[in-house]
Amino acid sequence: MKAFISVDMEGMPYIVIPGHLGIKGTLYEEARKTATKVSLIVAEELHKNGFEGVVIADSHGTMVNLLVDELPEYVEIVRGFPRPLSMIAGIEDCEAALFLGYHAKFGTAKSSFDHTYSGGSINKLEVNGVEVSEFLLNAYAAGEYNVPIILVAGEAQLLKDDVKKYAPWAQTVALKHSLSRVSAKSQSMKSIEKELRKSVNNAVNAFKRKKAKTLTVQKPVKMGVTFLVSHFADVAEMLPTAKRVSGLKVEYSAKNMTEAYRTFELLVLAASGISSILSQLV
Ligand SMILES: [Zn+2]
Incomplete structure (x- = not known):
């Protein structure tokens, strides 16, 4: 059994200013450490809960953010951009998916780096008339491979707006509560770690009891x-x-x-x- 993790950064804790997000950013090193830590906690807990393999898709910006020195042997990582299926590249042979560091769509008030896929070009993206966040776009695409989203950890407004509405079975972990587009309140990494481990456990249990659903869209x-x-x-x-x-x-x-x-x-x-x-x- 293999799990898939897609990792974005705008919804990660402590990441609040543009200097955190770009490869040349002044606080980029801090941000990539945080994203790596969160990702590896989740991967470890999945492994403990019966997933022999975990595929991590590094999915922010140039998609080479996560530090690879400490990867455990059960993890495979997808890095680099552009690539087919972008933020969910590597999902094809996995059974369950988790999205980490995800954020709200463009135009969301007081929400960390609100944008939809590309802050430089996209105002709104609709799938069959439904305005989507990156979470929903990727969840619909994951559905094509019969993979349900079992956990989303990220910015609180996204969890409230989209995850609860479209994937109510998914476990959610609020990694940050935004005070504005460029400020947020987060718990200590110790508390976050505790909550992530508990939520991964709950998510895997629900998945094993077949409670997690796959999102599908009408075609064409x-x-x-x-x-x-x-x-x-x-x-x-x-x-x-x-x-x-x-x-x-x-x-x-x-x-x-x-x-x-x-x-x-x-x-x-x-x-x-x-x-x-x-x-x-x-
Ligand atoms: Zn991003």
Whole structure:
């Protein structure tokens, strides 16, 4: 039995300023230590609870954040970006999934680094008309592989808004309570560790009792992507399957969540491509 862990950073405890998040950030080393610690606590508890293997997908920014020196032998790690299935790369041969360090979608008030997949390009992402957070997007995509989400640990508002609503069976651990976009209150790592271990135990027990459900979407999947600026939509509508529905928004339809996700990744990369080309023309 194998478990899958996707690790983002904006919903991790103590990570509150931009200097925590980028590879050149002033407090980046502190942040990656925190993310590694949280991930390894969860991996260890999963292993103790009967998962012989744990796949960890390093899923923030350039996706090379976690420190790999201390990885136990039962852990495999997915690093680097871009990659197919992005934040859930490696989920294919796993039975249960856990999301750590996850955060609320763009436009959420007083919520640590609220954004949806790309803070530089995306205003809103809809799957079959439902506005999704990264949690929901990844949970729908995990459903394609019959993998239920059994635990989400991250920013409190995400847990309240989306996890309780769409995956009420999942265990939740609030790693931080935001006071603003760039400040938050968190418990000590000792308390967090205790809560994480207890919640992983509960999550695995519920999973073994078949209480965890797999999220599914109606197919074909209708995706709506609203960008932050119109030239991102100008580029996106060049994709033959994309239809421009407003200045900022394109829609496309995909035969399943895997295809929907891959196309979305491509549109985000196209936006970042045009952004970088234009920034060289000033
Ligand atoms: Zn992130």
